Amino acid sequence: MRRMLFATIIGCSAASAANAADVVSYEPAPPVAPVASVYDWSGLYIGAQGGWGWGDSNVDDNGLSSLDTTFDIDGGFLGGVVGAQWQYGSVVLGVEGEMNWSDISGTDEVQPGNVIGTDINWFGSANAKLGYAWDRVLLYGTGGIAFANIDTSQDALGTSFSEDENHVGWTVGAGLDYAVTDAIIVGAQYRYYDFGESDYLSRNATFTDRDQDVDLHTVSAHVSYKF
Template sequence: MERQERMMRNLVRTSAIGALMLAAGYVSSANAADAVVYEPVVAMPADMYNWTGLYVGAQAGYGWGDADYTTNAGGGSSGSFDIDGAFAGLNLGYNIQHGSWVFGVEGDVSWSGIDGAGIAFDTDDISAEIKWMGSLRGRLGYAFDNVMPYVTAGVAAADTEISISGQMNASDSNMHVGWTAGIGVEVGLSRNISTSLEYRYTDLGSKDYAFASNVVATGSGELHTVGAALKWRFGQ
């Protein structure tokens, strides 16, 4: 009888311990399940502005700067005078967007009314006129949705004519090739249309101008421009 009671007590004790272990396991599993955190997948909004693609546009603006010259006539002389005027033309470019960064290349060509005049050889008038100018540049921008500030730099060219009048009447034209760099901001007005405002500094380099068999002038210049553009974006 005593043996049977002892066996019953052991059976009850074993059953109680098993129940407690089972309950502890359930609670532990529940806590582990509660500890799992599922991060939501954040997708780019469907209406986020897309800068990737080809575009073409029109531009216009104003430029100003200095024209410098050195000549071998009259024992040699040098001087500088101001140039300024408006310009207008076309641009073509392509952008690739990676996250918020926008990488692009842009080319432009413009008719130019930038000109100015000074005094050469103490008696003659000297004038310079940029007939047209263009550039091929890289662009790097950072997009805040449809607003993109950017920097730009590349190669610049300008077709320039220098004329002398007075005791000597002569003119010569040359293609200047230099470099240009600037900053700007572009704003998307719609999926296909954007507008930009840009400042650039351009170093036109130097070229020799022949006014007579023994009269040569070296002309160089620097230019500041501020321009606005309206662009049409394809495939948006």
């Protein structure tokens, strides 16, 4: 009798242990998928750019002679950019400055042997930017104050006149940037510049004083390093 009771107790203990093991067993949790990182456009940057420009130059001596002409100008340019950007969600705000060496020029023969010329020596701008980002792609608009050093010239029957003046006007444009790495950014941009009108005083009695008004379209590519 005692043996049967002892066997019963042992069996019940084993069954209880088995049930307890079933209670504490569990399936492992499924792995959590990694969250894709989103590029941050905030930061300072510095870079280089180059492109092509074309536009119009209007030269007028205000009725002092028959000098009143508008002609085409075009050529290449190279320069540098520096700026800063701040990202809020998908919206990117920024400021940027640029300065470019220019080979943009043009001439017009207003009379046989009488040639008028315009040459943009350098130009630049200080701008505000507003953009929208899709991860590593940024589409933006930009605009601000433009400035340039522009030369006007005239060559008539072997006698020449040349003067340069600083112009101040405005600019507006749009561009597209792509972050190749966290630090390297490449992009392309279109700009329109209106450099305004400036007075040129002749130091040669053969030529009259004149006004010159220059506007310019540009397309360019750039590469920047973001800190």
